[in-house]
Amino acid sequence: MIATFIIAILLAFGQHRLYKSLHHTSEPDEGKRIRVVLYGRALAYFSKVAFGTGVILSIRQRTWRALRDHAFSVWSIDQLFLATEDPSLFVNWETLGKAPIVVALALIVWLIPLATIIFSPGALTFGDFLEVSSDHLNVPTLNFTAESYKDFRKPVVIDGIKKRSLLSVNTTDVTADTEGWFDYYDKPSVDLQRVSLMTAYSLRDQSLNVEDARQRSCGGDFNCTFTISFVGPSYKCEELARGEQDDQKLADAGAPWTTAVLAPVGRLAYIADVYTGEYARPQLENLGEGGKPENITDDLGFFKAEPVLWIGFSIDSKENLTKGAPHSDTWITRYDPHVFRCVHYETNYTVGFNYSGPYFETDIKYDYLSPVINTTISRNPDTTLNNPEPATSYISPRTDVPLYKKTAAYHALGQQLRQFLSGRIELQPPIPGPFFARAYSDITMTRLVTNTSSTPKKDLIKLVPDFYADIILSFFSAPQMLVVSSERVFVNQTRYRSAFKYDALKLWACYTPVIVCVFVALVIGAWTIWEDGTTFSVGFSRIMVTTRNSTLDHISRGACLGNDPFPMELMQTRLKFGVLAEHTEELEYVGMDPGSMGLGHCTFGVESELDPIVKGRRYAGLRYPRIEAAAKLKTD
Incomplete structure (x- = not known):
C-alpha cells in the first residue's frame, strides 16, 4: 500500500x-x-x-x-x-x-x-x-557632441558607413596650413534638409525611423519598451497673450506686433516672426574657394543671437456671436487670438519608446538646461533693433571650437524648423463672404494645421516643440548621420x-x-x-478456504458451475465471516478437540453458526498450519 x-x-x-x-x-x-x-x-x-x-x-x-x-x-x-x-x-x-x-x-x-x-x-x-x-541591449540614441569634433577634411567612417554632418561650413583655409585659420558655419547640410522635409511632410504624426527599427532595438522579433536620454536642442515656449486684453503684456515683452493683427480685429489666422537675429548668409561678399573671404573681419562666423520664435494665431471657438456683439458685423463665430514666444534651449531629452508590431510611440520629456545663445535683442521705440547683448556671450569660431560647432549644429536644426513656421495665413471674413484662407507659409504643409480649414491647431504652443523633437528623432531613419549613436539600456521585451x-x-x-x-x-x-x-486477500485460494463449510456445501448444491444467472434463492441467503462454532476438519484430521488447541476455523456461514473473530486468538491459518497442530499433539 x-x-x-x-x-x-x-x-x-x-x-x-x-x-x-x-x-x-x-x-x-x-x-x-x-x-x-x-x-x-x-x-x-x-x-x-x-x-x-x-x-x-x-x-x-x-x-x-x-x-x-x-x-x-x-x-x-x-x-x-x-x-x-x-x-x-x-x-x-x-x-x-x-x-x-x-x-x-x-x-x-x-x-x-x-x-x-x-x-x-x-x-x-x-x-x-x-x-x-528583459535584457540590456544597444539601442539607437543621439550624440550631438560628435559634431563638436567633426572636421570636413577628415571623413568619419564607422562600420563601413561614411558619417554625414548636420551642417555645411566655410573655411578661411581649405588646406588648414595658414596660421590662425578657422572654419565657420554656412548652412544646414543636404542630409539635414532631407530628413526635416520628410518629417514635416509625413502623413504620420510621429518621427521617422528605419523599417527594421523594432528588430534592431528590441533584440529580435519582440515588442519592447525602453528609455533613452540625450542632450540636444529644443524650443521652450511660453504663452504671453490670450485675447485682445493682453496687448500691453506683449509690448512689455518686446513682441513684434500685437493681437490687433489677428482675427477678429485683423485678418490673420496665423503670423510668425522667426528670423530676427538670424545668422547672416553669406557672412561676407566675394567669397573664394571653400568660402574664404577676401578680407576676414573680426566677427566673421560669430553666433551673436539665436532667433526667438514669435508666433500668433487665432482659433475659431465655434461659438456663434450674438447680434450687436463686437465684430458680429464681419464674423459669425468668436475668434480667440493667442501669442506665444519660444526660445532655443539646450535640453536634456528623456524619450520613452514603445514598439508594437510595425508601429511605435514616443513619450518625450524635456529638461531645459540653458539657452543655445544667451543673448537678447531689444527694440527701440521706433521698432528698430539693437545689437544682441551681452557681447561676452557671442560664440566665436576662433576660440572654443567644439562649442562653436555644437552651437552651429543646433542652429542648423532650428533653422530648418523656422523655415516651416515663417510667414502668415490670411482669413477672409464670412461676412460679406466668401469665407476662405489664403496661405503664405509652409506651415500649411505640416501637421501643425487642421485638415479642414488649413488654420493652426488650438494646441500649437505644445505642438511646436514636439514637432521640432520629431525632426530630431527622425535622424534614426538615417543611420549614416554623425549624431546617431548607440546606448546600452534596459529593454522590456x-x-x-x-x-x-x-x-x-x-x-x-x-x-x-x-x-x-x-x-x-x-x-x-x-x-x-x-x-x-x-491482511486479507480475495484470491481464489482465500475464497476456497473461507467457504469450506458443510452448511455452504448444502445450500449451494446444484450451483457449482459459477454460471449466470445464479439461483436467486442462493443470492438472497445472508452470510457472515467468522469462526465456525463446530469442529473443524483440520482438528478432526488429527483427532483433537478444537477447544484444547484454541485453533478455530474461519469461514463464511450463516450467522447462527459463527462466532466472532477476535484479535490475538489462534486460528487455523498460515501462522498455525495443520502440520504444526499435529506436531504439537504428538509432543503432548
Whole structure:
C-alpha cells in the first residue's frame, strides 16, 4: 500500500516535470507535439493505476471487516468483492448501510480516472502566449557632441558607413596650413534638409525611423519598451497673450506686433516672426574657394543671437456671436487670438519608446538646461533693433571650437524648423463672404494645421516643440548621420508565441484531492490491518478456504458451475465471516478437540453458526498450519 502510494506520487510529479519542461517551448513538428502529449497521458494513466491499486488494497481489508461485523446477502457479498467493477454497489441499501466505508473507498477508485486521466492532461495546452522578458541591449540614441569634433577634411567612417554632418561650413583655409585659420558655419547640410522635409511632410504624426527599427532595438522579433536620454536642442515656449486684453503684456515683452493683427480685429489666422537675429548668409561678399573671404573681419562666423520664435494665431471657438456683439458685423463665430514666444534651449531629452508590431510611440520629456545663445535683442521705440547683448556671450569660431560647432549644429536644426513656421495665413471674413484662407507659409504643409480649414491647431504652443523633437528623432531613419549613436539600456521585451502552455495549478488541482483521498483510504486500510492483526486477500485460494463449510456445501448444491444467472434463492441467503462454532476438519484430521488447541476455523456461514473473530486468538491459518497442530499433539 505504501509503495503504490509513493509510486503514484512520483508518477504525478513526473507528469508535472514533463509539462514544466515543455512550458513556453515551441515545437513545429506536429508528430513530436502529439508524442509528448501522449507521454503525459501515459504518466497520468500509470499514476491512476498506482493510486487505484493502493485504494483497492484498503477496500479488501475493509470488505473482510464488514463481512465479520454484519451478515450480508450473497448478492451484496458479490457486490462488495466486485466494488471496483460493479457500480450497482452504490444503489444497494444493504451495502450503503452496513459497509459505508467500503462504498466510499470504492467511489474513490471510480473517481480517480476522472481527475488523473481526463482532467490532468488539460493542464498542458498549445497556443499563443505572451512571453515577457528583459535584457540590456544597444539601442539607437543621439550624440550631438560628435559634431563638436567633426572636421570636413577628415571623413568619419564607422562600420563601413561614411558619417554625414548636420551642417555645411566655410573655411578661411581649405588646406588648414595658414596660421590662425578657422572654419565657420554656412548652412544646414543636404542630409539635414532631407530628413526635416520628410518629417514635416509625413502623413504620420510621429518621427521617422528605419523599417527594421523594432528588430534592431528590441533584440529580435519582440515588442519592447525602453528609455533613452540625450542632450540636444529644443524650443521652450511660453504663452504671453490670450485675447485682445493682453496687448500691453506683449509690448512689455518686446513682441513684434500685437493681437490687433489677428482675427477678429485683423485678418490673420496665423503670423510668425522667426528670423530676427538670424545668422547672416553669406557672412561676407566675394567669397573664394571653400568660402574664404577676401578680407576676414573680426566677427566673421560669430553666433551673436539665436532667433526667438514669435508666433500668433487665432482659433475659431465655434461659438456663434450674438447680434450687436463686437465684430458680429464681419464674423459669425468668436475668434480667440493667442501669442506665444519660444526660445532655443539646450535640453536634456528623456524619450520613452514603445514598439508594437510595425508601429511605435514616443513619450518625450524635456529638461531645459540653458539657452543655445544667451543673448537678447531689444527694440527701440521706433521698432528698430539693437545689437544682441551681452557681447561676452557671442560664440566665436576662433576660440572654443567644439562649442562653436555644437552651437552651429543646433542652429542648423532650428533653422530648418523656422523655415516651416515663417510667414502668415490670411482669413477672409464670412461676412460679406466668401469665407476662405489664403496661405503664405509652409506651415500649411505640416501637421501643425487642421485638415479642414488649413488654420493652426488650438494646441500649437505644445505642438511646436514636439514637432521640432520629431525632426530630431527622425535622424534614426538615417543611420549614416554623425549624431546617431548607440546606448546600452534596459529593454522590456514582449511577444506572442505559439507554444506549449502549462498551468501547474490546474494539474495539482486535479491531483491534490486524489492524493488526499487516497492517503485517507490508506490510513483506513492500515488501521484496519492493525486492528485485525493480519491482511486479507480475495484470491481464489482465500475464497476456497473461507467457504469450506458443510452448511455452504448444502445450500449451494446444484450451483457449482459459477454460471449466470445464479439461483436467486442462493443470492438472497445472508452470510457472515467468522469462526465456525463446530469442529473443524483440520482438528478432526488429527483427532483433537478444537477447544484444547484454541485453533478455530474461519469461514463464511450463516450467522447462527459463527462466532466472532477476535484479535490475538489462534486460528487455523498460515501462522498455525495443520502440520504444526499435529506436531504439537504428538509432543503432548
